[in-house]
Amino acid sequence: xxxxxxxxxxxxLKTGQSMTLQCAQDxxxxxxxxxxxxxxxxxxxxxxxxGAGITDQGEVPNGYNVSRSTTExxxxxxxxxxxxxxxxxFCASSRDRGRLSEKLxxxxxxxxxxx
Amino acid sequence: xxxxxxxxxxxxxxEGENATMxxxxxxxxxxxQWYRQNSGRGLVHLILIRSNEREKHSGRLRVTLDTSKKxxxxxxxxxxxxDTASYFCATDEERSGTASKLTFGTGxxxxxxx
Numbered sequence: 001x002x003x004x005x006x007x008x009x010x011x012x013l014k015t016g017q018s019m020t021l022q023c024a025q026d027x028x029x030x031x032x033x034x035x036x037x038x039x040x041x042x043x044x045x046x047x048x049x050x051g052a053g054i055t056d057q058g059e060v061p062n063g064y065n066v067s068r069s070t071t072e073x074x075x076x077x078x079x080x081x082x083x084x085x086x087x088x089x090f091c092a093s094s095r096d097r098g099r100l101s102e103k104l105x106x107x108x109x110x111x112x113x114x115x
Numbered sequence: 116x117x118x119x120x121x122x123x124x125x126x127x128x129x130e131g132e133n134a135t136m137x138x139x140x141x142x143x144x145x146x147x148q149w150y151r152q153n154s155g156r157g158l159v160h161l162i163l164i165r166s167n168e169r170e171k172h173s174g175r176l177r178v179t180l181d182t183s184k185k186x187x188x189x190x191x192x193x194x195x196x197x198d199t200a201s202y203f204c205a206t207d208e209e210r211s212g213t214a215s216k217l218t219f220g221t222g223x224x225x226x227x228x229x
Contacts (some may be wrong), residue, residue: 004157040221041221042119042203042220042221042222043158043203045216045218048216059216090157102163103148103163104148104150104160104205104217106158106159107157108157109155109156
């Protein structure tokens with residue numbers, strides 16, 4: 001089973017460039033989310049989705065866009081990259097659609113550097 | 116702001132010893148979860164404890180929850196070198212009418228030496 005697949009694993013951008021971090025899951029999970037992990041800060045929620053066509057903001061949404069056209073995919077777009085977006089990004093999914101009483105399954109992460 | 120704060124930030128023990136990590140949080144919760152992260156990898160779920168539960172076991176893991184003190188502890192018994200990792204608590208805050216937002220703490224780095 002593939003689980004949650006994130007691509008790319010590493011990416012270097014210049015300030016102002018745009019890019020999309022891909023996330024796909026093959027578990028038919030309704031709930032998907034994006035986190036960023038910075039040293040000493042733990043994980044912070046960027047955006048999340050409770051199903052196709054439904055997205056909402058997390059704790060640190062500024063500078064990021066998401067969409068959910070299918071159950072399987074939840075891409076994260078950086079419209080104009082900034083050095084403050086240098087971080088490790090994790091995608092996670094869960095079976096639970098509403099109240100999150102189930103565990104999260106995490107991808108292996110994307111390490112992004114913005115110069 | 117972070118909902119959960121782990122204590123200690125770092126812990127170094129010898130193989131065979133027990134490791135205890137604590138998590139404090141700020142608001143009422145539906146459940147609290149513990150995750151492990153090996154260096155450079157994604158997080159792996161360890162255990163979930165609901166707000167109406169006080170203790171839960173899974174193999175060498177024991178989790179307690181004290182909702183009156185807004186705190187939880189994770190005990191790893193008879194630790195092994197393979198337990199070396201960062202451990203995070205995550206809380207599902209109690210909010211009516213909205214989907215869950217699992218909020219993570221800053222983590223405890225556990226080093227188990229031979």
